[in-house]
Amino acid sequence: MREKFIEFRNVSFRYGDEQPWVLENVSFEIYKDEWVAIIGHNGSGKSTIAKLMNGLLYPQEGEIIINGLPVNDQHVWEVRRQVGMVFQNPDNQFVGTTVQDDVAFGMENRGVPREEMTKRIGEVLKAVRMEDYLLTEPHRLSGGQKQRVAIASVLAINPNVLILDEATAMLDPRGRKEIMQTVADIQAKNEISLITITHDLQEVVQAERVIVMNAGKVWDEATPREIFTKKDELREIGLDVPFIALLADELKHNDVSIINEPLNHGELLEELWTLHSKM
Amino acid sequence: MNNMMIIGQYVPGNSLVHRLDPRMKITIIFLFVIFVFFANNVASYSILTVFAIITTAVTRIPFRFILKGLTPVWFLIIFTFILHLIVTKEGTVLFELLGFKLYTGALIQGFAISLRFFLLILITSLLTLTTTPIEITDAIEDMLHPLKKIKFPVHELALMMSISLRFIPTLLQETDKISKAQASRGVDFRTGPIKERLKAVVPLLVPLFVSAFKRAEELAMAMEARGYQGGEGRSKLRQLKIERIDIFVLSLFILVIAGLFLTRNY
Ligand SMILES: Nc1ncnc2c1ncn2[C@@H]1O[C@H](COP(=O)(O)OP(=O)(O)OP(=O)(O)O)[C@@H](O)[C@H]1O
Ligand SMILES: [Mg+2]
Numbered sequence: 034m035r036e037k038f039i040e041f042r043n044v045s046f047r048y049g050d051e052q053p054w055v056l057e058n059v060s061f062e063i064y065k066d067e068w069v070a071i072i073g074h075n076g077s078g079k080s081t082i083a084k085l086m087n088g089l090l091y092p093q094e095g096e097i098i099i100n101g102l103p104v105n106d107q108h109v110w111e112v113r114r115q116v117g118m119v120f121q122n123p124d125n126q127f128v129g130t131t132v133q134d135d136v137a138f139g140m141e142n143r144g145v146p147r148e149e150m151t152k153r154i155g156e157v158l159k160a161v162r163m164e165d166y167l168l169t170e171p172h173r174l175s176g177g178q179k180q181r182v183a184i185a186s187v188l189a190i191n192p193n194v195l196i197l198d199e200a201t202a203m204l205d206p207r208g209r210k211e212i213m214q215t216v217a218d219i220q221a222k223n224e225i226s227l228i229t230i231t232h233d234l235q236e237v238v239q240a241e242r243v244i245v246m247n248a249g250k251v252w253d254e255a256t257p258r259e260i261f262t263k264k265d266e267l268r269e270i271g272l273d274v275p276f277i278a279l280l281a282d283e284l285k286h287n288d289v290s291i292i293n294e295p296l297n298h299g300e301l302l303e304e305l306w307t308l309h310s311k312m
Numbered sequence: 313m314n315n316m317m318i319i320g321q322y323v324p325g326n327s328l329v330h331r332l333d334p335r336m337k338i339t340i341i342f343l344f345v346i347f348v349f350f351a352n353n354v355a356s357y358s359i360l361t362v363f364a365i366i367t368t369a370v371t372r373i374p375f376r377f378i379l380k381g382l383t384p385v386w387f388l389i390i391f392t393f394i395l396h397l398i399v400t401k402e403g404t405v406l407f408e409l410l411g412f413k414l415y416t417g418a419l420i421q422g423f424a425i426s427l428r429f430f431l432l433i434l435i436t437s438l439l440t441l442t443t444t445p446i447e448i449t450d451a452i453e454d455m456l457h458p459l460k461k462i463k464f465p466v467h468e469l470a471l472m473m474s475i476s477l478r479f480i481p482t483l484l485q486e487t488d489k490i491s492k493a494q495a496s497r498g499v500d501f502r503t504g505p506i507k508e509r510l511k512a513v514v515p516l517l518v519p520l521f522v523s524a525f526k527r528a529e530e531l532a533m534a535m536e537a538r539g540y541q542g543g544e545g546r547s548k549l550r551q552l553k554i555e556r557i558d559i560f561v562l563s564l565f566i567l568v569i570a571g572l573f574l575t576r577n578y
Contacts, residue, residue, distance in 0.1 A: 087537055110539060118537045124526045126534035130446045130478045137549035139538040146546045151549075172481035186538065 035064035038194065038226050039086060039116075044095035046081060055081050057249045058095070067218060068227040070237045070257070071286075072269035073246030079230045082246070083198045085230075087116040100193060114143065117187030121199040123179035127171045132163065135171070136186045143190060157185040160222075161215050177208025181215055187220065195219070196228045201236065213239065233276040240294045245272070258294045277301050317357050321381060328557070329371045329442045333410050334451035336558045347569055348428050355575035357427060363568045371442050378437065385433050386514030389426045391495050396422030399418040449473045450550055475531070483524065490519050556561055 036295045039062065046056040056078045063069050069283045070107040071079050084090045088109035093209055100115055129135030145153070158164045161181040164264040171179060180200055187195060196215065201209040206311070213236060220227045229236050237243055243260045247270045253260060263280040268274065281301060282293050289308065295301035325332075329337070344360075351357045368378065402417025439448070453470035460466050491501060499512050 084533075089533060089537060110541065113539050114535060118534075120530065120537075122527075122530055124482055125530035128472055128475065128535055128538075129476070129533065134446075134549060138535075138540075141546050141548060142541065144541040144545045146547060147549060147551060150547070154549075170481070171478065172485065190539070204328055 035067065037062050038065045038100055039063040040096075040098040041082075041085075042096040042098070044085065044092045044097060045083060046090065046092045046094075047218075049130075055087075055249050056092070056162045059249070059251055060095075061244055061251055061254060063226055063228065065193075065226060066224050067230070067242065068219075070240035070243045071228060071246060072232070072237055072243060072272060073088065073252070077246040078249045079246055080198050081255035083118060083196050083228070083230060083263070086196060087113050087118055088193070114190055115192055116196065117178065118193045118198065118251045119183045119187055119200040121202050123176045123183065123203060124171070126143045127179055128181050129171075130204075131168050131170055132158070132182050133167045134172070135182055136189050139186055145190075153189050157188045160188060160219060161185045175205045175208065179212045180204065180208070180212055184215060184219070192225070194226045196229065196230070198230045199232065200229075201231070201233060209233065209235075234273060238275065245270075257296060261296065264292050275280045321437070322444050323371075323373045323441050325372055325442065327371050328479075329367060329438065330444075331557065332561060333552055333554055333558045334443050334447040335455055335552060336554065336562060337443060338448075338455065340517070340562065341435055341439050343565070343569070344431055345432055347572060348431055350572060350576055351428070353575065353577050354384055356572050357424065359568060359571045359575060360431055361427065363565075364434050367438060368434065373441055378434070378441065381437050381441070382433060385429075389429050392429060393422040393426040396425055445477045446550070448473060449477065450552055454552055455482070467546075471543075479527070482527075483520070486523060487516065487520060491516050492496060 041059050041061050044056055044059045045054055047054045059082070061079075071082065073079050077234065081090065085092055085104070086099065088104045091104065095103040099108075099112045102112060102113050127135055128138045133154050136157060137150050140150045140153060154167070155164065159165065161183060161184050163178060163181050166174065166178065166182075171182075174182070183200070184195070184197075195216070197212075199214050216227060216229070217239065219225065227240075229240060231237060236280075237260075238257050240257060241256050243253075243255060244251060245260060252270060253263070261274055264274045264278065264282060275296065277295055277297055277300075281295050281304070285291055289305075291304050293300065293304060295304050345468060348360060351360055368375075381392055395420045397414060398412075400418035400421045401413075401415055402421070403415045406414045406416055406419070408414075443451075449470050452473070455463065456466045456469070494512075494515050495501065499515055501512050502518070503509075504512075
């Protein structure tokens with residue numbers, strides 16, 4: 034059994050006493066080294082979950098445990114060191130006047146000595162393939178490059194969890210691909226749990242497990258493959274299904290026998306060309 | 313978008329003046345501004361002028377850049393000169409025209425004051441021409457450090473300045489985008505009576521403000537998520553260090569000032 038890293042225990046949250054509950058009795062666990070995608074319609078509470086995970090917000094009810102530490106005033110700084118977060122807007126999270134200053138920001142906050150900072154900056158910028166932009170100012174970078182710097186900034190403090198809250202939403206397809214490639218690389222090389230909050234189905238497919246949120250509640254928790262078999266239900270709660278899954282469904286309706294639910298072109302192709310041998 | 317505007321006045325370079333510690337530059341300029349007022353004869357003015365011109369030459373910044381930066385003040389310099397010609401009534405009369413008498417004293421006075429003015433502007437503009445805004449910010453933070461004792465928010469002020477610097481280009485790009493969007497809806501910023509043009513600015517400013525507030529909120533969130541808890545216990549990546557060259561330049565400057573005091577009239 035893998036080691037638990039993040040645990041939500043019956044968490045309920047609202048933004049104010051008069052406001053409606055945004056999260057109701059949410060419980061789930063995320064394990065070490067796991068890649069989890071969180072999906073759900075707009076306003077279903079995904080970003081709120083992310084902010085609860087690193088103590089930007091505290092729940093009114095229930096408990097959140099990060100690596101054995103309850104998230105509260107006492108542990109919040111340690112929790113924030115362990116849980117790094119990349120937000121949606123590339124511009125509004127770039128603090129430094131140059132790439133290296135931005136990467137340094139989180140380390141400066143923690144009083145990391147200067148020599149170590151310089152070393153770390155080199156390492157993490159290399160990890161996101163931005164090592165040639167050390168002194169570049171943010172307005173000379175593309176959105177995708179800025180997001181890669183944001184990821185590097187978070188990696189610089191050696192977090193155990195990396196949360197991407199729609200970090201690719203404002204990027205073009207190429208920028209998205211770059212980011213997802215970068216993150217997949219990082220996850221493969223480091224012991225790091227990855228949480229991607231997204232509307233992009235391609236990102237969902239890459240995850241090991243999906244948590245589906247609906248109106249502040251956990252609606253379902255399963256592998257991407259299992260999730261995408263529930264096409265009609267997903268559509269009812271305002272979510273899309275990848276084109277390939279739809280196509281496979283359509284084929285099934287037309288009596289083409291498809292056994293494994295395909296998630297991408299390659300898998301569908303596999304199903305189709307081996308079709309004859311299965312009959 | 314105009315690039316010059318984005319990077320401010322700074323002209324990248326690798327000259328001695330560029331490489332000088334920004335604190336040293338600020339100190340020297342500050343002292344220069346004071347000592348200019350001690351010059352009172354040809355020799356002392358010459359010393360300061362030669363110093364200013366050599367410094368300018370060392371920066372290797374094309375002279376036209378510097379002159380361009382001075383355009384708004386040329387008018388003031390000339391105005392001061394003419395004013396002195398009219399009001400000063402010392403020395404002998406040089407010539408008389410339609411009842412107006414030009415005195416030698418007026419000519420000398422006017423010239424001296426305009427020169428003083430020119431030197432002040434030239435030297436101070438060299439600071440922004442050879443120092444990046446962020447270096448200036450670092451220097452200010454460092455030099456104001458003692459004020460921390462009386463609870464002056466030095467770190468916060470410096471952070472505010474650096475974040476403003478970081479966001480100026482972003483907001484300029486955004487202004488450009490919004491004004492294009494509004495122009496495509498028929499808003500006219502460039503022609504028409506001034507009142508109409510002012511009115512046209514409103515649909516530009518409102519979205520700009522709304523977005524700036526949103527940015528501020530998100531930035532604060534991002535900073536907090538990255539462990540920002542104020543200036544206490546922070547380390548710094550950018551560090552200022554006084555090198556041998558700084559000491560050398562300071563000594564040189566002290567010699568110049570000594571020269572000034574030796575030659576001026578008492
Ligand atoms: N600062 C806030 N104050 C009050 N209500 C808020 C605030 N932030 C979010 N909400 C509300 O909380 C609910 C959940 O918001 P949240 O941002 O978590 O949704 P989300 O799933 O991330 O949506 P999206 O896909 O649009 O990012 C929404 O109804 C939203 O209006
Ligand atoms: Mg969200």
